Amino acid sequence: MFKLIGLIISILLIIVIFLRTPQENVGLSSFATKTDILGSPSSAERFLNVLTVLGILIYFGIALTLNLTS
Template identity: 60%
Template sequence: MLQRFWFFDSLFLIFVIFLRMPQETVGLSSFANKSDLLGSPNESQVILNYITSIAVLIYYLLAITFNLNLS
């Protein structure tokens, strides 16, 4: 069960890392500014940073758990 969660956490992190774009790039940042779909761009950036940090922490904890169980 934990391995599935670890797998989906890994996919989520890969997806988030590929979605992150520099602020100079026009792509999704201009969409967020024009549509105001996600609220203010700064607020959505902070929320995404928190979610990414929590996902990375969970990934590390599960990796350590699996590594200790294998030995």
């Protein structure tokens, strides 16, 4: 069960990291702004920061639990 949740969290973290486009990358940032996928840039950045930190904490918790049980 924990392995499946860990896999899902890992994929979620990879997706979140790809969504965090650097400001210098004009092509991807203009696409995100024009399509308004994540709302305004400041709220989107704050949401992605919280989502990243939460995902990392959950991932570490699951990894620690799996290492202690095996």
